[in-house]
Amino acid sequence: MxxxxxxxxxxxxxxxxxxxxxxxxxxxxxxxxxxxxxxxxxxxxxxxxxxxxxxxxxxxxxxxxxxxxxxxxQKRVDIPDTGRLEEDLVGFLQNLFKHWRETSSGSIFRSLIAEAQSDETASAALAEYALGRPSHTVQIVERARQRGEVAEGVDSAPVADLISSYAWRHLLTNRLDQDEQSIRKAVGYVLRGIAAPGN
Amino acid sequence: MxxxxxxxxxxxxxxxxxxxxxxxxxxxxxxxxxxxxxxxxxxxxxxxxxxxxxxxxxxxxxxxxxxxxxxxxQKRVDIPDTGRLEEDLVGFLQNLFKHWRETSSGSIFRSLIAEAQSDETASAALAEYALGRPSHTVQIVERARQRGEVAEGVDSAPVADLISSYAWRHLLTNRLDQDEQSIRKAVGYVLRGIAAPGN
DNA sequence: GGACTGAAACGAAACGCCCCGTTTCACCGC
DNA sequence: GCGGTGAAACGGGGCGTTTCGTTTCAGTCC
Missing domain, CATH: 1.10.10.60 (Homeodomain-like)
Structure with missing residues (x-):
């Protein structure tokens, strides 16, 4: 009940x-x-x-x-746990792109984004989704922080924002077939910006 | 004729x-x-x-x-030229957000993205826009490269991709009112990943 | 436990409204 | 006249709602 x-x-x-x-x-x-x-x-x-x-x-x-x-x-995509931040993020994006390509999730999410441009309900839901509880990316970064891979003072939110923005845009512009090298390059630029001195 | x-x-x-x-x-x-x-x-x-x-x-x-x-x-947004990459990128995003907020460009671009989800023509145009001739961000990065601010071997395309993905997502999730600090933080993470050793 | 009953959900059909993309037609300026 | 024009109407379709007759279940009484 x-x-x-x-x-x-x-x-x-x-x-x-x-x-x-x-x-x-x-x-x-x-x-x-x-x-x-x-x-x-x-x-x-x-x-x-x-x-x-x-x-x-x-x-x-x-x-x-x-x-x-x-x-x-829709089934959620798997969060990898390799013990290294770069591999986790690259693997996550690869999983996500594959998931979006091979299941209906991709077109459903695209539809939701489109609907949000003309429907207030969908817009609110999407905003809540984008800002709401810790995203997969935040989880990955936070886990790396506990391992000491992330520099002091680095905020997870903007990092997660950058990574998932990258994913959204590739979905919206039909670029889910990106090869590993391209993904790794983009992730790498962000990563080097947040790495702890030791790494 | x-x-x-x-x-x-x-x-x-x-x-x-x-x-x-x-x-x-x-x-x-x-x-x-x-x-x-x-x-x-x-x-x-x-x-x-x-x-x-x-x-x-x-x-x-x-x-x-x-x-x-x-x-x-629509009138294009201004590309700042401060002589420093970080200021150029932060300024560009600030200009862009302000431009999207204060003119009709923002809602028009959002509409275009929405339309692209159900119309093939719009989709092709958007893809061409996203991948086509050097974007503003690429121009900014390339200019910084000539000043020696960018590390050897850094590819402008993924950098531009990250920055404009960030802009798109903030447009699509009604977060154009981001303060300078947030923008600077996100840009900074990318920047530190591509900076030349000297900087 | 088995039959009755009434509330609620059901599928089908139709409503008025709006929009799409097209066609027809009278008009008016060159 | 000719070609672009605005107005109007077309068939096709979707939206969100209403009506209608039917089905299905929960509660009740014996």
Missing amino acids: AEDADPARRSIGARRNPDSAGAILEAAEAVLVEAGYSGFSIEAVARRARAGKPTIYRWWPSKAALLLEVYKR | AEDADPARRSIGARRNPDSAGAILEAAEAVLVEAGYSGFSIEAVARRARAGKPTIYRWWPSKAALLLEVYKR
Whole structure:
């Protein structure tokens, strides 16, 4: 009863058809993958899920809310732990790019960014995502700090900001096929700026 | 006749009413500023310009093409020249953020990025913009290289990529009000990674 | 435990509104 | 007249809502 506390979805009454919500989310993802963001419409999702539009609107207040929940259902990318900051960051970006290329996450995230430019809900969610709880990159840097790899006084936030900005832009400009050398070069420039004297 | 070689615009016949195209572009910009990307429609532009839709479609093949030309009409931001790389980069980002905040360029560019997620034309234009001829950032770095501020073997492209990725993401997540300290911190981390031994 | 009942969620269809991109048409200036 | 023009309307589609008749479940009474 106190379970399932997603604030985006309405919580009135118990769901009679528990499959419905799941089928809608799966249909939404399928439509997004097959038809792209331009083909992503509530009507298309309803058709595909063999559901009525009112059923969708009963639980998600808007197209953006549905898109957001589809995004949240995506599996997170792995954070490598090699014991060296450079390898962790390069590996993370490689994992992320591969994940975005090979699953639907990439197009879903792109869609979310696009939707955020015209929908306030999506914009707020995206900002919260970008600023919210420690990102993967912050975790990686903080772990390196504990190992003593990071110079005194270095702030993790701007570092994480730089790295994930790099990832966003490559996603948005179709450059997820970047080879390891390019990634390593960019990461390296940031890294040398924050390395502890010893390293 | 050989003038006005914008490939996006049709070149059939001479324009009878030169005011028309200008009025449409101005209306497009005004709509974009006042109603945002979500309110940007060909019909809205036509209404505002007191023009017919066919007139717009006669000169621009699609909504994206119109948006693109509005973007291209924007005044470019100034590139500072202080003689020090750090000041140039920090100043450039400050100028850029201010320019994006205080003119319509910011929302226009955001709209272009959003449009690129559903329109192939806009996507190609954006990729060309991101990868195309030397960006402002590359120019700044190259100038610093000639002054000997940049270490041997440092590639300008990834540096420029990092800096402008940072700018894009701050635009997309409504963080153009960043204070100088934050910008300086992020730029500094990259800079220390590329500085010549002497600096 | 089994049948009845009423509330709630359901799919389908249609609504009014808006936008897209196109076509038609009368107009007006060269 | 000819070519660009604005106005209007087209078919196609999506949005978010409403209506309608049906299904499904929870609670109740025996």
